[in-house]
Amino acid sequence: MxxxxxxxxxxxxxxxxxxxxxxxxxxxxxxxxxxxxxxxxxxxxxxxxxxxxxxxxxxxxxxxxxxxxxxxxxxxxxxxxxxxxxxxxxxxxxxxxxxxxxxxxxxxxxxxxxxxxxEAADAAHETSIFSLSGAMPTKRRMAWIGGLAVLVLLLLVPLFHFIGEGEPALPQTMVAEAARPVTPGQGFGDGKLSVPTARPAAAGGFAPDESWSSGTLSDAHASLSNNCSACHQKAFVSVTDGACQACHTASALPDHAAPARMAKGRLPDGGVMGAAHSAFNLPQGRCTSCHKEHEGAATVMTVAESFCTDCHGGLKSRLADTAVANVPGWAKHPDFRATLVSSPSADKPVFTRTALAGAREKSGLIYPHDIHQSTTNAVANMAQKQRLPQGADGALPCSYCHKADSDQVRFKPIDMEANCGACHDLAFARDGGTVRTLPHGKPAQVAGIIRDFTLSESFAPRAGVQRLSFDRHLPGKAPPPLPGGNPAARAQAAVVSVFTGKGLCTECHVVTDTGAADLTRRFAIAPVSINDHYLPQGQFPHGKHKSYDAKTGQAACVACHTGVTKSKVSTDVNIPGVANCRECHGAPAKTLLSTTAKAGASCDTCHGFHDGVAPTGALPAGHVQPARVAGRQAAGRSRQTPA
Amino acid sequence: MASKTQASRAMTGKAVTRAPRDTAHEGFLNHKRGRWAKVAITLSVVALGAYLLTDPVPRHNGGTWLGYLLGSIGAGMIVWLSLLGVRKRVIGSKPFSLKGWTSAHVYLGLSLIVVGTLHTGFQLGWNVHTLAWALMMIVILSGLWGISLYATLPERLSANRGEVTQLQMLEAIRTLDRQLDIAAQPLDADDAALVRMSLEDCRIAGSLGQRLSGNYANDGNARALAIIIEKVMTGRRTGRVDDRLEQIEFLLERKEAALAQARRHIRMKTQLELWLYVHVPVTIALLAALLAHIISVFLYW
Missing domain, CATH: 2.60.200.20 (Tumour Suppressor Smad4)
Incomplete structure (x- = not known):
């Protein structure tokens, strides 16, 4: 054992x-x-x-x-x-x-x-104990993971999305909205064109290439947020005008001027910038030269004043034949040159642009503003008797004749029957229960009616027929008796008295006796053309200027149109100069903490860019709308034909 | 006692007095009297001036002429700065010294805060472009953090270490472990288990959190020591002092002191290294994001 x-x-x-x-x-x-x-x-x-x-x-x-x-x-x-x-x-x-x-x-x-x-403390483990390699994944591994994650998620995935994407589908409502021509005066007056403030959600959910978006799209384009290729159509090619014009058609947004003239008038893009722009195929004058997207909710329309003054500051030196004065900026904006009627005509009035100082207009109408603005004279008395509206001071208000148009930008054309007829009623006789009146604007008819009426009274006088006086100063007074003689001579005398006597045609019109044998053709009324847009290159929305310097109503009108209450003749031009605008626009607000201007003073406060091609050279008759390419604003600029 | 000497050294914060040198040491921060600091400041001031003096519409961003210029400069700088990792692996290349290169890396890297941020025009959002900017800022700030650590920690590291090498620290602990192992042989199972706790459940460094916090209260040695102390105290009160346990207690205490020194060393080394674990991988991610940023910007021009 x-x-x-x-x-x-x-x-x-x-x-x-x-x-x-x-x-x-x-x-x-x-x-x-x-x-x-x-x-x-x-x-x-x-x-x-x-x-x-x-x-x-x-x-x-x-x-x-x-x-x-x-x-x-x-x-x-x-x-x-x-x-x-x-x-x-x-x-x-x-x-x-x-x-x-x-x-x-x-x-x-x-x-x-x-x-x-x-052996807890083994020399072989020195590195893992004393360096972080024992407690963390290696730097190399973390670098691989992080770098590959970024490359795959933020480069390859969006890239394959872009490559695999077909033709972009544009939202129908957006296309329809963009193709609609902008109505005259829309959005003017506050320095910014009106853009949608509603922010429609983009249909279809998240798209991987949204991670490439450099910033928020504007409200107007918000529904394209996940549809990058709607605008970014080709890789490495800057957004083209064609992409914009797919929705914004040329008829909705016409050219500013003829492209060739635009190219000539533009400040040349020189130096390093010019070289860079040409090297990267970024010519001037593209939509995106002015309109920057991905800059926040309301900024796609933001265009600097300098974009306008880049060209207009020295336009004349590059485009010698331009009718447009150089405008280096708002502070140096030249005074207005009003477009005035220089030759009234029934169908082809001639307009001339004239400096405001000493300007006279030939509308062909006799109209003293002063007596119609009095608070005490016969006009005021008559207006009261007719129960016409009264201004705060008791006088006939401006708005009785100058009625705002539907856009509150300018005014409806003056209409004799509507604006003058209450007093200037053209009644010539009382026939029983009927007040006989003359048709306005038809001198041959007037002559015929008076001649026939006088002849019938001569041959078969009727009871209850009474001629009326045209003299507005003495209401109710019987007219002076017609001279004696044969009925034909009496009728001729009556016609002559209507056309040349006080109180009727000659009150407002220049009447010429041609001496023609035909009584209905003998008297010619000088043609009348009433201007309805003195500064057609800009927009002055009257509706946004209803109060001025704490004045409202009539006082606000007169605050700018200062001479109007003393104007004795219709050749006076009561258009305020640019200095008047500067009292608010661009002037610092008088508050303690704010240094902002009382009112905007950028170019587009008054001027539009996409208004169509403006006429050049001498202004032809009826210059304003027909010459512009797209026929926009035509509704707001119809001519007043002589009454 | 050695540990006491080390402790008192740690208190003074000075390990050894510096030997006099023939020439004053010039660190990378004041290389050539701060040549690169001047370059970086000039670059920043010029960039800021250009930013303030131009008024692009509708706003500053990467798409203005200044934006493209700053972006090109910034991208070039990022690539060059990241090449420090390559440069430092090439020994003795001329004509630029690694110190000069590092100095430029630091100062130009700091000026990239200005250049890169002005390039954005403060137009930030949830996209690849802002990601690139954010990664760039993380890289730069982690670098700044690293420099601030390098300015203070090595001296403390040296003070804590005394004349002891890392291997010697480990050897000291290992020796104590062996002594503990031998001293524990006569112990019964319960007490032996405590010593085994110190031998087997003791992690010198531990996790990242432990390395940074220096909290090792749950570590085997600390727990074993606490229990042994309890036992020894109990024995003393009852008058039955176990010499073997007192020996163990003494050894555990010495081990704890050795561990504490090693762990202070580890904590500082962790701090010295951790910023690079941010700086380097995020740099690679930044290069990827920069590539995605540039490609996407021009692809969707």
Whole structure:
């Protein structure tokens, strides 16, 4: 009964140290304790861990004594019988006892450490302990992950979306809205053209290339937010005018001037900028030269004053034949040159642009503003009797004749029956219960009616027929009797008195006696053309100027049209000059904290860009609308034909 | 006692007095009397002046002439700045010294805050362009953080280390472990388990959070020490002092001190390294975002 114990220890250089002992006894103690027959120096081993007993030759039992099991053949047991011939092993902590038959019936036991000792502080781990590589993924790995994530998500995915996208579908409502011509005067007056403030959501959800958007789209284009290729049609080609004009048709937004003249008048794009623009195929005068998108909700229409003055500041030097004066800026805006009637005509009036100082207009009408603005004279008296509207001062208000048009920009054409007829009623006789009146604007008819009326009264006078006086100063007074003589002479005298006497035609019109034999053709009325737009190159929305300097109503009108209450003749031109505008526009507001202008003073406060081609050279008759390409504003600029 | 000496050294903050040098050391921050600082300041002032003196409509952004100019300069600078990683791997290249290159890297990198931000015109949003700007700012600010650490930490690192190398710190702990292992051999299972806790559940460095916070209260050695101290105290009160346990307590305390020194070292080294773990990978992400930014801008011109 003996055991041969071989304890194997590792040397520092990797070799083994084997100590062999022969113990002649039937029983061995195994444990960490120094008194054990097989000492296993590891704290995982109990002080007295197990006992090996040689039961018979070739048979050994193992029995734990410390309460901690041992591992035999992969199982944890507290007791086991082992056949030595089978070379069993017993694992205790990190040690393995291998049993085998020894010489002379002894049991050979090899004790060897099979789990290396824990070396928490291993020199090999210096890097992982002292550098962050032990606690984090490597920088290289993080760089790969981050860089690839950015490239895939923000470059490749949007790129494939762009490549795979077909023809863009434009929202129908947007196309229809854009193709609608802008009505005259829309959006003028506050320095900004009116743009939609509603922000329609883009249909179709998120598109990967939205991540390439450099900023918020304007409200007007918000529904294109996920439809980049609607505008960005070709890769690496700046947004073309064609993309804009797919919706904004030329008829809705006509050219500012003939393209050739625009090119000639434009300030040349020189120097580095010019070289850069030509190198990258970015010519001047594209839609996007002025209109910048992706700049926030309301900014696509924002155009700097300098865009206008870039050309108009020195236009004359580049476009010698232009009729437009140089305008370096609002402060140096030249005074207005009013477009005045220089030759009234029934169908072809001639207009001339004239400096305001000393300007006279030949409308062909006799109309003294002053007596119609009095508070005390016969006109005021008559207006009261007729129960016409009264201004705050008791006089006939401006708005009695000058009625705002539907856009509140200018005024409806003056109409004799509507605006003058209440007083200048053209009644010539009372025939029973009927007041006989003359038709306005038809001198031949008037002559005929008077002649026939006088003749019939001569041949068959009727009771209850009474001629009326035309003299407005003496209401109710009977007219002077017609001269005697034959009926034909009396009729002629009556016609002459209507056309030349006081109180009727000559009140307002210049009448010429042609001496023609035909009585209905004898008197010619000078043609009348009443101007309805003195400054047609700009827009002055009267509706936005109903109050001025705390004045309202009539006082506001007169505040600008200052001479009107004293104007004795219709040749007076009561259009205020540009200095009058500057009292508010561009003038600093008089508040303590604000330095903003009282009112906007950018070019587009008054002027439009896309208004069509303006006429050049001498202004032809009826110059305003027919000469402009698109026929816009025609409704607001119909000519007043002589009455 | 060695640990006490080290502790007192750590208190003074000075490990050794500096040996006098023949020439004063000139760091990369004041290389050539701050030549690159002057260049960077000039660049920033010129960029800012151009930004303030121009009034593009409707607003400043990357699409104005100044925007394109600043963007081109900025993109070139970003690429050049990121090449420091290449340059520092090329030993002894002339004519520019690595110190000069580093100095330029730092100052031009800082001026990129001005150039890059003015390029945006402060028009920021949720898109690839702002991502590029944000990554650029992260890179620059992490660099700034790194420089500020380099200005203060190495001295403290040196003070904490004394004359001991990293390997020696590990060796000290390992030696104590061996002593503990031997001293624990006669112990019963419960006490042996405590020592095993110190030997097996002790992580010198631990996770990133532990490295930065220096909080190792749950580490095996600290827990084992706390329990052993308790046991020794109990033994002293009852008059049955276990010499073996006192020996273990002494060894655990020494190990804790050695660990503390190593961990202070690790904490500072972590700080010195961590900014680079932001700076470098984010730079690569920035280069990717910059590429996406430039391609997308001109693709959707």
């Amino acid at each position: 003996s055991f041969i114990v071989r304890q194997v220890a590792k040397r520092a250089d990797g070799g083994d140290i084997i100590r062999t002992r022969t113990l002649v006894q039937a029983e061995l103690t195994v444990g960490r304790g120094t008194d054990c027959d097989i000492q296993l120096a590891d704290l995982a081993v109990m002080l007295r861990h197990a006992r090996l007993v040689q039961i018979t030759a070739g048979k050994v039992s193992v029995e734990t004594t410390g309460g901690v099991p041992v591992e035999v053949g992969g199982k944890f047991v507290t007791r086991a019988d082992l056949a030595v011939a089978e070379n069993p092993t017993i694992d205790i902590g990190p040690f393995r006892l291998s049993l085998s038959p020894g010489e002379d019936g002894a049991v050979a036991i090899t004790a060897e450490r099979v789990v290396p000792p824990i």
